[in-house]
Amino acid sequence: MNSKNIYNLSTLPDNVLALRGDEFYKFIQSVVGEPLHDILKIQLIDSTRSFLDTKDIFEIFKYDSPDLFEIKTKSCFKINDEYVVKAGIKNSLTYLTELLKKKQQELINNNNDNNSHRQISYQLLNKNPLLRPLIDWYEENENTNQNNNTNSKQSFLSSFINNITNNLSRAKRNYQYNESVKRFALSLYILGGKLTYELIRINLAGALPSLVTLNRLILNSNHIINEGEFQFDRLKQYLNSNNVQFGFVSEDCTGII
Incomplete structure (x- = not known):
């Protein structure tokens, strides 16, 4: 048997x-x-x-x-x-x-x-040399966080990279974005314009939400700005909260928003 x-x-x-x-x-x-x-x-x-x-x-x-x-x-x-x-x-x-x-x-x-x-x-790992410095950077970043000396730039970069790698393992329709990436995407869209935003988004797969998603974020925001409507009180409150005395506005901003 x-x-x-x-x-x-x-x-x-x-x-x-x-x-x-x-x-x-x-x-x-x-x-x-x-x-x-x-x-x-x-x-x-x-x-x-x-x-x-x-x-x-x-x-x-x-x-x-x-x-x-x-x-x-x-x-x-x-x-x-x-x-x-x-x-x-x-x-x-x-x-x-x-x-x-x-x-x-x-x-x-x-x-x-x-x-x-x-x-x-x-x-x-040996066939993809890019992974080695990336792992070294993660280890260094981890040690920095453990020493309670968190660098906000490194924190965003880590979040940005994590967002990309996580999305690359998902179907495109299931892409997700954390809050810091959403804020970065909105800033890039407002300051850089539609063409700049699309150029970066297309060339960095999984990094930034689509324009449809971005417009939805803007519409759901409490900070909608309409052309010809001035919100000086809110602007002053924002500048004071960031300890900023001066601000600059481009003429093209209203077309984007």
Whole structure:
């Protein structure tokens, strides 16, 4: 019979190697029955790890103790004043041990597969030199943040790069933009105009929202400016909040807004 059929690992619980206490004993009883369950329980072998670490489960039968009389009678034959473990119980122990070891090996193989996947990532890194300085920059930026010396320019740049890379892994219709990128997009559109905005947006895939999205942001904003309508109070409030005394307006701004 194929050993894969004998040792069906798919029937084992995912946490079989971490079982302890009552859960472990229930598992043992369901797989190999009561006799081996009792032998383990009387020795306080109460976890999968403890079971796999025990060299000789049947060593207990070498000792002469009244507490062991009942379990010896159930599990052994007495021959010439020596107790010999019944063949069925020995077979159950062999089966259980092999089953758990194969499960353990399966987990090791899965970890090795994950490591192999990691090696593929390193190959990708070697084939794309641009990734190396980018990773170095992220590490340096992380250290800066941990030292509570956050640079607002680096913070926006990190947010901008994250936004691009996240969008490149999505379908175009599912592109998303964080608040700092939205504010940057509005500023670029207002100051640079439609043609400049579109030129940058088309050449930086996933970096900036479309004009439709941008116009929606403007319409939903509380800062809509209409041609010929002056809002000096709001302008003064904004300048004071930013400690600015002077402002400049281009004639073309109203056409954009």
